[in-house]
Amino acid sequence: MLKTPFFELESRYNAFFTEFAGCLLPLHFGSAIEEALLVRNDCGFFDISHMGRIKIKGEDAEKLIKKIFSRNELKERKGHYGFLVSQEGKVIDDIVVFKNNPSDFFIVVNAARKEKDIELLKYEIETNKLKAEIKDISSETAFVAIQGPKAKDRIKELSEIKNLPPAESIIQLKRFSFIEKGETFISRTGYTGEDGFELSLPAELAEEIWKILVRIAKPCGLAARDILRLEAGLILYGLDLDENTSPFGSHLEKFISEKSERFELVKKNFLANPQFLKGVILDGFPIPQSGDETEPEGKITSAVFSAVLKKPIAFARFKENLKEGERINVKVRGKKIVQGTITKVPFIQKD
Structure with a gap:
């Protein structure tokens, strides 16, 4: 079992602690609900060192990215959310691609899919004889997310660490932009629906940054992160999306460029087996589990108790394209029927 630098x-x-993708990670530090509300109203931080960090460099780096990525227009010094697509048009991961320049990229991938992603990248390099090198820096680095409406003010305190860029350079970052200094990478990104930053830095700096982080914010676990991302309408690959489902019909179409190399393959696969991911607000308890069946025909993919709405919410995938306001039944654990209403996502609206 892997352990993070934290x-x-x-x-x-x-x-x-709990096991996630072969790594021991904090599930919570006492109360997932309190941690989620803290991030919504103040500032918290998450150990996300389990996620994959991969550098891609070389004269054909951009050509490689464009062969397998669902986005076509890649701006320099910006991050781009999208999907890693196989030769068959299957989505094998959702990732963020950061472009420094046409020969220098940094990508963040899901922990459970990292080996599969690297396998695809290497296959494309060999098959297409591309001049690009892949370096997995996950085990050499720590990765932390500082999230919440007060993250911008609190992150200034990290200027005490010599290896980090100046505080002013960090707080001036726009959404999805990034800055680097040596082996340190900082982006204005997150997985909570709140403002925030994600930092990848050498593993040996973990204790130094931790001492500052616990002074300016509070540590939060996976359970709070799951609540926050679902409230914000963000998917989790492996549950809400996988190789057998599609971003089409899943409120994710804007992350697939028509000019991307494998657009038509992805669309063809969706049309051959259309399924639709919808948000659901449940009337009551118990909270469904992933895989619980619904009527009309479908399955719950993710479900949590919303800290903000104070009721269970879920993603569910249906064969029908249900409309907002339609009612459904969920057979929880194959027994109790809980009713719910199809709703738009995100579940909570930010100013």
Whole structure:
């Protein structure tokens, strides 16, 4: 079982650990609901070191990215959310591609899909005889997300760390832009629906940054992150999307460029087996689990208790393109029927 560079530090803060994608990570530090509300109203931070960080360099780096990525127009010094697409038009991961210049990219991938993603990248390099090199820096670095409406003010304190860029350079970052200094990478991104930053830095700096982070914010776990991302209408690959489903019909169409190389393959696969991902607000308890069946025919993919709405919410995938306001039944754990209403996502609206 892998441990992140923050593991020992998290243990001292009474983290309750769980296994996720082969790594021990904090599930919570006492209360997932309190942690989620903290991030909505103030500032919290997450250990996301389990996620894959991959550098791609070489004269054909951009050519490689454009062969397998669902976005075609890639701006320099910006990050781009989208999908890694196989030769068969299957979505094998959702990723963020950061472009420094046409020969220098940094990508963030899901932990459970990293090996599959690297396998695809290497296949494309070899098959197309591309001049590009892949370097997986995941095990050499720590990765942390600072999230919440007060993240911009709090992150200034990190200027105490010599290896980081100046505080002013960090807070001036626009959404999805990034800055680098040596082996440190900072982007204005996140997975909570709030403002925030994600930092990749050498693993040996984990303790130094932790001491500052616990002074300016509070540590939060996977459970809070799951609540926050679902409230914000963000998918989790492996549950809400996989190789057998599609971004089409899943409120994700804007992340697939018509000019991308494998657009037609992705669209063809969707039309051959159309399914539709919808938001659902449940009337009550119990909270469904992934895989619970619905009527009309479908399945729950993700479900949590919303800290903001104070009721269960879920994503569900249906064969019909249900409309907002339609009612459904969910058979929870194959037994109790809980009713719900199809709703637009995100579940909570930010100013």
